[in-house]
Amino acid sequence: MCEYSSKDGFANDWHLVHLGSRAIGGAALVITEATAVSPEGRISYGDLGIYKDEHIDKLKQITDFIHAHGAAAGTQLAHAGRKASHELPWHGNAQIPSDQPNGWKAVAPSAIPFTPTEEAPAELDKPGIEKVKADFKAAAARALQAGFDVIEIHGAHGYLINEFLSPITNHRTDEYGGSFENRIRFLLEVIESIQQVWPAENPLFLRISATDWTEGGWTGDDSAALAKILINKGIDLIDCSSGGNVATAKIPLGPGYQVEFAQKVKKESGISTAAVGLITGAKQADEIIQTGQADMIMLARQLLREPYFPLRAAFELGQEVKWPDQYLRAKWH
Numbered sequence: 001m002c003e004y005s006s007k008d009g010f011a012n013d014w015h016l017v018h019l020g021s022r023a024i025g026g027a028a029l030v031i032t033e034a035t036a037v038s039p040e041g042r043i044s045y046g047d048l049g050i051y052k053d054e055h056i057d058k059l060k061q062i063t064d065f066i067h068a069h070g071a072a073a074g075t076q077l078a079h080a081g082r083k084a085s086h087e088l089p090w091h092g093n094a095q096i097p098s099d100q101p102n103g104w105k106a107v108a109p110s111a112i113p114f115t116p117t118e119e120a121p122a123e124l125d126k127p128g129i130e131k132v133k134a135d136f137k138a139a140a141a142r143a144l145q146a147g148f149d150v151i152e153i154h155g156a157h158g159y160l161i162n163e164f165l166s167p168i169t170n171h172r173t174d175e176y177g178g179s180f181e182n183r184i185r186f187l188l189e190v191i192e193s194i195q196q197v198w199p200a201e202n203p204l205f206l207r208i209s210a211t212d213w214t215e216g217g218w219t220g221d222d223s224a225a226l227a228k229i230l231i232n233k234g235i236d237l238i239d240c241s242s243g244g245n246v247a248t249a250k251i252p253l254g255p256g257y258q259v260e261f262a263q264k265v266k267k268e269s270g271i272s273t274a275a276v277g278l279i280t281g282a283k284q285a286d287e288i289i290q291t292g293q294a295d296m297i298m299l300a301r302q303l304l305r306e307p308y309f310p311l312r313a314a315f316e317l318g319q320e321v322k323w324p325d326q327y328l329r330a331k332w333h
Helices: 053-068 126-145 160-165 185-195 220-230 259-269 282-290 301-305 309-316 325-330
Strands: 014-018 029-036 072-078 150-155 204-209 237-241 272-275 296-299
Touching: 029 053, 029 150, 053 072, 053 126, 072 126, 126 150, 126 185, 150 160, 150 185, 160 185, 160 204, 185 204, 185 220, 204 220, 220 237, 220 259, 237 259, 237 296, 259 272, 282 296, 282 309, 296 301, 301 309
Parallel strands: 029 072, 072 150, 150 204, 204 237, 237 272, 272 296
Antiparallel strands: 014 029, 014 296
């Protein structure tokens, strides 16, 4: 499973969507993870960003390389919210106080720290909310210039959008807090902002934490209710992860432990879904697709462990794929 964040130890990895979807014509899709829409939206000072025009040319080199090998390129637009301003994971992962070098003041829907020992974030006021929406819009425009084919909005793992959705982290009393309709308002407005610059023919995905795994938090039923709205709001697929919003949550890890959420959201709303989380085998992934539990499989940590997993998976499933010329002598037969 890949958590899409340096706070969980894997900043700026790539994940490959195996078995595709109609939205991208069945092509393999490679996605940059947790690409920050603003400096304060980074998880750590080492995170990938798309918050200034100077980022476009280097990102274009990456998308050109992906396209040259017959795959589609995607980027995951993210804002870390209260989980921002952290040390690199291989340097301890601790929050960096806002008055220290490489630190800054995190923002959130409510001034609630992720853990009691961390510095509380600043509660976003109305101008702050407008700025974040504008940041997502500008990042989407840069993504298009950089040659990305797909955008995935990161609304999971306790980052800013997830914080607005969950009653555990959203204690606001204005139009962005309280009821379910109010708590999803920020997400809907972010989607609308992106759609002002992102072509309708280009897929737009959303990653969610389908449950907080905590009583009184966001639930699978909430996710299905949200999906019923988003299917009519231009979202092509919901990538169903879970957790990350509550530091003390007890998550029952096991093979494919989040697939049930992709299945539930798909069944109850009709929207396409992606399954993630401890999906490590070709036959396991294929069964999820063949049984209709999800429309897409997203892999990340398995590809870090085994970069050539797709080649082995194709062989195990009896599919013919093009190998790099330099590796043809190693091809399975």
